[in-house]
Amino acid sequence: MALLDIQNLVVEFQTASGPFRAVDGVSLHVDEREVLAIVGESGSGKSVSMLAVMGLLPWTATVTADEMSFNGRDLLKMSPAERRKIVGKDMSMIFQEPMASLNPCFTVGFQIEEVLRFHMGMDKAQRRERAIELLTQVGIAEPAERLNSFPHQMSGGQCQRVMIAIAIACNPKLLIADEPTTALDVTIQKQILDLLVSLQVKYGMGLIMITHNMGVVAETADRVIVQYKGRKMEEADVLSLFESPKSNYTRALLSALPDNAVGDRLPTVSDMLFEPAAGVA
Amino acid sequence: MSIKVVEGKNIKRDYHIGGGLFRGARTVHAVKGVSFSVDKGKTLAIVGESGCGKSTLARIITLIDPATSGELFIDGNKVDIARNSLTKEMRRKVQIVFQNPYGSLNPRQKIGDVLGEPLLINTDKPAEERRDLAMKMLKKVGLGTEHYNRYPHMFSGGQRQRIAIARALMLNPSLLVLDEPVSALDLSVQAQVLNLLADLQDEFQLTYVFISHDLSVVRYIADDVMVMYFGEAVEYGSREEVFADPKHSYTRTLFAATPRADVASIKARLAKKKAA
Numbered sequence: 001m002a003l004l005d006i007q008n009l010v011v012e013f014q015t016a017s018g019p020f021r022a023v024d025g026v027s028l029h030v031d032e033r034e035v036l037a038i039v040g041e042s043g044s045g046k047s048v049s050m051l052a053v054m055g056l057l058p059w060t061a062t063v064t065a066d067e068m069s070f071n072g073r074d075l076l077k078m079s080p081a082e083r084r085k086i087v088g089k090d091m092s093m094i095f096q097e098p099m100a101s102l103n104p105c106f107t108v109g110f111q112i113e114e115v116l117r118f119h120m121g122m123d124k125a126q127r128r129e130r131a132i133e134l135l136t137q138v139g140i141a142e143p144a145e146r147l148n149s150f151p152h153q154m155s156g157g158q159c160q161r162v163m164i165a166i167a168i169a170c171n172p173k174l175l176i177a178d179e180p181t182t183a184l185d186v187t188i189q190k191q192i193l194d195l196l197v198s199l200q201v202k203y204g205m206g207l208i209m210i211t212h213n214m215g216v217v218a219e220t221a222d223r224v225i226v227q228y229k230g231r232k233m234e235e236a237d238v239l240s241l242f243e244s245p246k247s248n249y250t251r252a253l254l255s256a257l258p259d260n261a262v263g264d265r266l267p268t269v270s271d272m273l274f275e276p277a278a279g280v281a
Numbered sequence: 282m283s284i285k286v287v288e289g290k291n292i293k294r295d296y297h298i299g300g301g302l303f304r305g306a307r308t309v310h311a312v313k314g315v316s317f318s319v320d321k322g323k324t325l326a327i328v329g330e331s332g333c334g335k336s337t338l339a340r341i342i343t344l345i346d347p348a349t350s351g352e353l354f355i356d357g358n359k360v361d362i363a364r365n366s367l368t369k370e371m372r373r374k375v376q377i378v379f380q381n382p383y384g385s386l387n388p389r390q391k392i393g394d395v396l397g398e399p400l401l402i403n404t405d406k407p408a409e410e411r412r413d414l415a416m417k418m419l420k421k422v423g424l425g426t427e428h429y430n431r432y433p434h435m436f437s438g439g440q441r442q443r444i445a446i447a448r449a450l451m452l453n454p455s456l457l458v459l460d461e462p463v464s465a466l467d468l469s470v471q472a473q474v475l476n477l478l479a480d481l482q483d484e485f486q487l488t489y490v491f492i493s494h495d496l497s498v499v500r501y502i503a504d505d506v507m508v509m510y511f512g513e514a515v516e517y518g519s520r521e522e523v524f525a526d527p528k529h530s531y532t533r534t535l536f537a538a539t540p541r542a543d544v545a546s547i548k549a550r551l552a553k554k555k556a557a
Binding site: 187193201213214219259265266 | 330331479500502543546
């Protein structure tokens with residue numbers, strides 16, 4: 001059975017000029033121990049669909065779906081209080097900008113222990129011990145001292161590691177990583193990706209990787225969903241996506257990679273009409 | 282014969298961090314003796330991780346900050362902004378495009394004014410002429426004249442980066458410093474901006490100093506590559522040399538860290554995963 005199962009998800013925002021449909025009928029599922037990558041440019045609705053799953057969208061958004069279940073439980077029929085027990089514990093998310101998503105007013109240690117206090121009900125000594133263990137796991141040197149640091153005293157890569165530590169604190173079944181490496185440079189990116197994949201293998205988590213970087217997809221994913229303007233263009237396992245892309249949007253995206261450049265200019269993804277691959281929509 | 286547009290000899294830059302009540306003063310050596318030269322119409326790419334001094338070097342080349350020591354030549358003339366004040370003539374020769382198109386445009390300034398301002402400050406062209414030049418430049422970077430009266434928030438990231446490039450080109454510079462111009466952009470938009478840069482280089486014989494940490498972009502756009510590591514140029518050579526035979530261990534680390542998107546490496550990864 002799928003860990004997360006979404007059928008026909010639609011997210012609409014109320015705007016001054018009427019409703020705006022950000023996600024238009026996306027279906028996806030993730031199994032245990034599987035890495036799913038969602039690829040698309042900005043505005044393709046990839047982050048919004050995952051925020052809808054987490055229940056973190058503002059009140060202006062209307063979320064409808066034929067089905068949205070996590071681990072066999074229906075997320076749509078759940079009360080907010082029940083849902084908060086799952087979010088952050090069994091299903092957690094790493095947000096895009098590490099510097100902006102940590103609270104600048106509290107120490108890193110406080111923010112990690114906060115999760116443990118709410119979800120695991122640990123006492124103070126246990127929390128401290130687990131926080132040190134987590135920081136060691138994500139590869140931060142001198143974890144006991146670092147717990148007392150504030151986010152501004154750490155680098156972007158370190159903040160991202162802290163975000164990962166918070167997300168895996170309760171051993172979640174599903175981890176959603178929203179552009180986890182976009183703000184980082186290549187050497188740090190490699191370290192973070194290796195860390196995420198090793199944690200995923202070690203704990204058998206399901207991992208959803210949201211990204212626009214095809215290189216990151218190639219290095220981590222088992223299965224890939226390509227999204228464009230709120231619609232799913234293609235779904236395939238990673239090898240067949242790169243070998244023989246079905247949708248013309250995927251082909252355009254792949255040929256825009258500088259690695260694949262032939263000749264003087266790069267082919268671009270213009271506003272042509274893109275068709276979803278057969279059997280997807 | 283090729284003309285050297287910009288040349289640096291043994292450029293150093295130190296930052297002094299003043300001591301406070303509880304800590305002594307420190308000196309940070311941000312750039313430790315870097316030499317380079319770029320010929321007209323060519324692109325030099327500077328690669329390195331954050332904090333390696335590549336943006337400091339960019340600020341020195343753009344004549345924003347003076348170098349602590351070393352010599353900088355632009356179009357064959359020695360420039361030392363620490364000693365002599367900068368003439369408008371010099372100011373026109375070098376322009377910069379910043380990394381973040383969301384932060385480098387004034388949100389309260391219309392696009393037309395953004396483009397007209399370099400002319401207003403550095404030349405004595407009348408308002409009408411400034412307006413015409415701005416309109417022309419908008420078309421050149423792939424925007425329309427109807428964008429003249431709009432504000433930056435009405436544009437997407439890629440369009441804003443086009444505006445930033447247009448602003449840099451208003452004074453017909455001979456050297457354009459690009460500080461990570463595409464790292465904040467999506468893959469598809471990135472391709473458009475890189476194409477625009479290539480078109481402009483062909484048209485105006487521009488010289489680029491291109492700062493990036495994305496090796497796939499560097500491989501595509503650069504003629505020469507310099508790899509910086511902790512303020513030093515650890516590798517400097519033509520693109521083919523550096524990519525075919527990296528000498529320094531840091532360069533090799535950098536290559537190893539770059540994600541590969543070809544079918545062969547995906548197959549290798551999947552096979553490894555199956556075996557584990």
